[in-house]
Amino acid sequence: MEKIVFREEFFNIKDTLCCGQVFRFKPYKKGYLIFSREKCAYAYNENGYGIVECENNDKNYFYNYFDLDRDYKQIYNSALNSDFEIIKTSARLGKGIRILNQDLTETTFSFIISQNNNIPKIKSTIEKLCCNLGGQKTITFENEVITYFAFPSVKKIAKTDIETLRTFSLGYRAEYIKKLAENILNGYSLEKLKELSTKELTSELLSLYGIGMKVANCVTLFGFHRQDSFPVDTWIEKVYKENFNGKLTNRNQITEYFLSLFGENAGYFQQYLFYFKRSLEK
DNA sequence: TCCCAGGTGTTAC
């Protein structure tokens, strides 16, 4: 086992996982188990540090996964310099949030599933997908053997019939993920889209069946780490109306409004706001 | 029971 140890001021495991950007994790002992691709890590905060335990070969993967090379102090400070009190407030609450570098394929499928769905159910649906179509894996932390399932291969999803997919509670989204899987199996490359500008990337993603503006923005932000993205969902729309006194009703226009307001750190501010608003409702 | 959830596709104008 390897351990990544990183000062916790800008690395809070709970906030990073629970802020809505990722769905494959669960509470475990001092922190959480995190699943990505076929890998698993155990992460927790302790004595002023964020600690990530994983297999030796996965250390670089999870170091990058948690975006540990980026300077979050600069992002946080720019939030504190905002003219909007709610940006400061939500940034303080979400100070330890980092935007993950998740697997691109997994992120795209996950956010297609996320549409018109709530987070607990998104998590359970993705888990069913993994349990039924992903390979079984084991890993040992502190002498305890953990059994889990990898995210399924695109091929496996593509070859699974629609009726079976529907038994994973995908609802009408089953066709979307089936079609995307077939598409990728036939040679469509999400990786190649990395060359595109955020604008080009967004319009390319919009051409995929089942991906609209909201999901496209989530994929650019959480899959491609494009921080000039600003997904607008029901929660962000509430923030817009209640905290920014916004009059726009078109979500695309709300995205444009926030992008021009927040500039290059818009994506991070979006996460601060989303986490803040959802925390209030509980 | 009803409303809502990290919305999108289709149809009608």
Added chain:
DNA sequence: GTAACACATGGG
């Protein structure tokens, strides 16, 4: 171009 509606499913 956009407004209205259908769409699956389960949490609260």
